Amino acid sequence: MKEKAREVKLPESGQWPDRIAPVVLGAGIVLSTLGFLLAFLWVGPVYGASVDGVELIGGSMVSQMLLISQKIFYFHMPVAIVSFIALAFAAYYAIRFLMTKEQRFDSCSQVAMEVALLFVICTMITGEMWTRFEWGVWWTWEPRLTTYLILMLIVIAYFILRNAVDEPERSATYSAVISIIALIDVPICFMVTRLIPSSIHPVVLREGGMTADMGICLAVCLLGLLCVGFALYRARFNQLRLSQRVEAMKQTLEEQQ
Amino acid sequence: MNPILEQIYSTVIPSAPYVIAAYALIWVALLVYLLFIMRGTKKAQAQMTLLEEELAAQEAKRSAEASLSTSAALGEDKVS
Numbered sequence: 001m002k003e004k005a006r007e008v009k010l011p012e013s014g015q016w017p018d019r020i021a022p023v024v025l026g027a028g029i030v031l032s033t034l035g036f037l038l039a040f041l042w043v044g045p046v047y048g049a050s051v052d053g054v055e056l057i058g059g060s061m062v063s064q065m066l067l068i069s070q071k072i073f074y075f076h077m078p079v080a081i082v083s084f085i086a087l088a089f090a091a092y093y094a095i096r097f098l099m100t101k102e103q104r105f106d107s108c109s110q111v112a113m114e115v116a117l118l119f120v121i122c123t124m125i126t127g128e129m130w131t132r133f134e135w136g137v138w139w140t141w142e143p144r145l146t147t148y149l150i151l152m153l154i155v156i157a158y159f160i161l162r163n164a165v166d167e168p169e170r171s172a173t174y175s176a177v178i179s180i181i182a183l184i185d186v187p188i189c190f191m192v193t194r195l196i197p198s199s200i201h202p203v204v205l206r207e208g209g210m211t212a213d214m215g216i217c218l219a220v221c222l223l224g225l226l227c228v229g230f231a232l233y234r235a236r237f238n239q240l241r242l243s244q245r246v247e248a249m250k251q252t253l254e255e256q257q
Numbered sequence: 258m259n260p261i262l263e264q265i266y267s268t269v270i271p272s273a274p275y276v277i278a279a280y281a282l283i284w285v286a287l288l289v290y291l292l293f294i295m296r297g298t299k300k301a302q303a304q305m306t307l308l309e310e311e312l313a314a315q316e317a318k319r320s321a322e323a324s325l326s327t328s329a330a331l332g333e334d335k336v337s
Contacts, residue, residue, distance in 0.1 A: 052260075053264075055261045055262050066268060068273065072275070076279070121286055125283065130275065130279070228287060239298040252312070253315070256315060
């Protein structure tokens, strides 16, 4: 049994990811700020509906409306991708928990789910702002929006269930199953706009792809937000481990008294 | 303003509040979560310091009691 426990390498605070986390956070802040500046100052504008004539602007003939709302896309897509990656990590640690019954993996899964929820909320906020302006409504039962709402509800259900079950191992087991279910919804969310032709949610390839400047800006924003997500994950994991140690110490003191 | 230019730029001002809100709310959400982590860490660190002091005090008390009982036992041996 001891040999088996020794074989499983447990994630712990103070390991190498924590040593690089402050640098990664700094890089994340710099890159996402740079991405924000590139989106507004460097990337070319996107045009919408045609107007009643043509005008020369900045050396090119323009005959369509300028779409500033499209600038939301440079953060909307990266935060959605970071939420998917966080969900993948949560499910990975959930599977490891189910295989080993080691509480540390459950803690990792819980923190990854928290980060996922944070980025899911960011995706919803940015999406809602764009939808309200472009479609004139706060909400519509469009396939992508609906599947993503289901994903958000699954993630919220994870935390409700976690707090509802008192016994730690049972709570961790149920939570692990929910985080795996959440991951199953990820490819459905991603593919639904391609599978259902009536979907009105924009798809980059269907809209004619991206220009090089758009792609660079998107990559910078994505890298920046990935770094921020990683740093937040490590900071929260350290805090959770510290709280767990405090609880263990309290228990030791109570036993001694 | 030229009516065509007016049409071209007609969506810029109305969309600005939504664009600003989208970017601002992302950073607010991330900062709130960071503050939540920092607050939790500070609280846990303070608790940890208190508990460590309590544990050290208990251990000192226990070792003092142990040395007292040892010396008392040695004293009894000498008397007998």
